[in-house]
Amino acid sequence: MKIIIFGLLLAGTTFSQAFAWGQEGHAIVAEIAQRRLSATTLLEVKHILGGEVSMASVASWADDVRSGPHPETYNWHFVDIPLADSTYDPVSECAASPKGDCGIAEVDRAEHEITCSADPMQRRDSLRYLIHIVGDLHQPFHTVAEGNGGNETKIVVKFGGLIKFPPKVPDDNLHAVWDSTIIKQTTYAWGSYVDRLEGDWLLKHPEASETLDPTAWTLEAHALAKDVAAGITNCTTLDNSYYDKALPIVDEQLGRAGLRLAAVLNRWLSTAPACPLP
Template structure:
């Protein structure tokens, strides 16, 4: 009995801890797979040709030879250290998000100062990827960053927040899970996103041209504003139980009914990310 209790305790700890760091592997890879299912054959051929040059990235610790690996390369390199223990790619950390306050008018100017934000990097990478005269190493790097950053932009807490580090400072419960390390950001990165993507039918499929065109319409700024609005209307509104700009509770609680209501919202964000990545890859390479 004692051994069984020890095993159960270990499994519970694993289940509580892992999604916070693991889901966006699932999320990023799902967005990449949606794009893979919808890009033009010519685009797919050129993506593969660039990914075969993954050695030019200089990161043998972080593979990028497949679309799934490429989707998480930008997160993988966060773990690469210099000899002195500092993060080798620390300058890229700010590229994964943009701190746009959901309780103020939408404005990317301050959030994207010196292009240190996710939407500015998406535009930059798409331009480099489309430039056939650019060095191959630069285009490979632009490709893997682009695949990842389009996914980041469609996680609402990477697009909007309220002075709480994208929800990382908001302790939260997910249904019956009440781990001390759980916060609003990790819930949207992990448990909630995994629940939404795992809900049938599969999001990875070929979509009709009309639907692809409708979802992919607009600019990166338009998509940023939309994701920011989702953070306001869905992420924070449910976390605080009403006015998203009202006081944040000491610990937010997402009960099962709330989680169920949020699943379609998260699924739509993932689909948007995949089809918009489709558009950007086709424009750059197709």
């Protein structure tokens, strides 16, 4: 692990954003969204992706390519805002660089590329990025600059969650706990997590899809990060009381991301777009 971290540092990578929601989280967001696409939008999504391809199956593709063939997309997965701030400064927090700018900018670009590009490969890739990055912007620690987004905050996981048994390897970091540990300590399969949300949170919060501004999503997640990071320092032990506080927020953020991703795609793809002439 030390060798991997050192290599990332040599490459100029901020370790905070080495990971996003785990594969489970991104699959949950994508599945929630796909179930809510209009018939017209679903047909267009399948056309763009190349047939009977589920959104969940491509939801983590963006993570696979950013450290390999597409390093210029690395910064698209997060927005580094100081924890004490409550506003977003695109000049300092979304500046262009060899690793890209930030997730907010990519969501804005994706609208034009998905709806208006004449290149089917660009449309496909932009859709895959969108599916992933909408999820990323709802993970609270993907909006935090300090401590490399919580990756430098080493903690010990002692909560069992709904699984009842704590992880066999309790050593972790705060960012990773929010990426995947809470989800994995809740259900054994991401499909079961979707079922939980369908039977509870999603029924109660249809209004979440009314907010379709990626800057608003980011600041909303950032406000949550302030709360769940409070009092957490190196070597803090996270017990069941922390899990009980965190789980409703994870449910909320996964649910919001899925509803909003569906709403964005329905808005963009359900009718013929008004694209500028080439």
